Amino acid sequence: MSKKHPIVAxxxxxxxxxxxxxxxxxxxxxxxxxxPLIIEGDSYHRYNRVDMKAQMKxxxxxxxxxxxxxxxxxxxxxxxxxxxxxxxxxxxxxxxxYLHSDDEAAEHNARLGTSLNPGEFTPxxxxxxxxxxxxxxxxxxxxxxxxxxxxxxVDLGVGVVPIVxxxxxxxxxxxxxxRGYDAEVIVxxxxxxxxxxxxxxxxxxxxxxxxxxxxxxxxxxNPFIARDIPTPDESFVIVRFKEPTKFGVDFPYLLNMIPNSxxxxxxxxxxxxxxxxxxxxxxxAPIIGKMISKR
Numbered sequence: 001m002s003k004k005h006p007i008v009a010x011x012x013x014x015x016x017x018x019x020x021x022x023x024x025x026x027x028x029x030x031x032x033x034x035x036p037l038i039i040e041g042d043s044y045h046r047y048n049r050v051d052m053k054a055q056m057k058x059x060x061x062x063x064x065x066x067x068x069x070x071x072x073x074x075x076x077x078x079x080x081x082x083x084x085x086x087x088x089x090x091x092x093x094x095x096x097x098y099l100h101s102d103d104e105a106a107e108h109n110a111r112l113g114t115s116l117n118p119g120e121f122t123p124x125x126x127x128x129x130x131x132x133x134x135x136x137x138x139x140x141x142x143x144x145x146x147x148x149x150x151x152x153x154v155d156l157g158v159g160v161v162p163i164v165x166x167x168x169x170x171x172x173x174x175x176x177x178x179r180g181y182d183a184e185v186i187v188x189x190x191x192x193x194x195x196x197x198x199x200x201x202x203x204x205x206x207x208x209x210x211x212x213x214x215x216x217x218x219x220x221x222n223p224f225i226a227r228d229i230p231t232p233d234e235s236f237v238i239v240r241f242k243e244p245t246k247f248g249v250d251f252p253y254l255l256n257m258i259p260n261s262x263x264x265x266x267x268x269x270x271x272x273x274x275x276x277x278x279x280x281x282x283x284x285a286p287i288i289g290k291m292i293s294k295r
Contacts, residue, residue: 003294007133008156009156010159011143013161032292036134037095039135043096044138052074065192066192066195068189077145084134091130091131101118105117105118139201169230172224172226208242212237217236232276233272242267257282259272
C-alpha cells in the first residue's frame with residue numbers, strides 16, 4: 001500500500017457488473033480532475049486467444065477439464081503483483097493490452113506500428129508518466145495464492161458480484177447474443193470454470209473493502225431456462241463495508257440521499273437496483289477524494 005501512489009482495484013467475474021463501477025469511477029476521476037493509470041485484468045492472462053485454446057485442449061487430453069481463465073495457471077499473478085508493488089513504490093510500472101476486437105487492434109497497431117490481431121497482446125511498455133493513482137479492473141485485483149499476494153498492495157478494493165444464479169443468467173444471455181454460443185457450450189464453460197471460481201475468484205470478496213452485490217427480486221432458481229435478465233428495477237444492490245470506520249462512511253447521509261434504501265446490518269446498506277451507479281458514486285467519491293488529499 002502507498003499513500004503517495006495509491007492503488008484501486010475493482011474485481012469481479014465477467015458479466016458481474018464491473019462495467020458499471022468502472023463508469024462510476026470514470027465520472028469521479030473526471031469531476032475531481034484525477035489522472036489514473038488504467039490497468040486491465042485481461043492483459044495479465046498467460047496465453048493469447050489461439051494459445052489458450054491449444055492449452056485448454058492439451059489440458060483436457062491430460063484429464064484436466066477445469067483449466068480456465070479464472071485459475072492461476074492461466075494467468076500471470078506474479079507479474080500483476082510486481083506491477084502493483086512497483087507502482088506503489090515509484091508511481092511507475094509496465095503495462096500491456098489484450099486486444100479484444102478489430103477496433104482495439106487497429107488503434108494499437110497505429111500507435112505502435114505493429115500488425116497484431118484480435119486475441120493477441122501488445123508488447124510490455126514502461127509507463128513513467130505522472131498519474132494520481134493506479135486503477136485496476138478485472139478478475140484478480142485482490143487475488144492471493146501461495147505464490148503471489150496481489151491484495152497486500154491494494155489501498156481500496158471493490159468487489160462487484162451478483163448472486164451466482166444471476167451471474168449465470170447474465171453470462172448465458174451475453175455469450176449467446178454477442179458470441180453466438182448455444183446453451184450447451186455456455187453450460188460447459190460454467191462447469192469448467194467452477195473449481196477456479198471457488199478457489200480464486202470467490203475468496204477475493206472476503207478481502208475487499210466494499211462489495212456491491214446485486215440480488216434479483218424475481219425467480220432465478222433455474223438460470224438455464226430464464227427468458228430474460230432481471231432488470232435493475234427487479235433487483236436490490238447490497239453494499240457491504242468491511243470496516244465502515246476506515247473510510248468514515250456516513251450511513252445517515254447515504255440513507256437520506258438514496259430513496260428507498262435501508263440498513264440490513266451495521267455495515268450493510270441495501271439500495272434499489274436502479275440506483276446502483278448513483279450509489280457507487282456517492283460511496284466512492286469521498287473515499288477517492290480523501291485518498292488523493294493524503295498524497
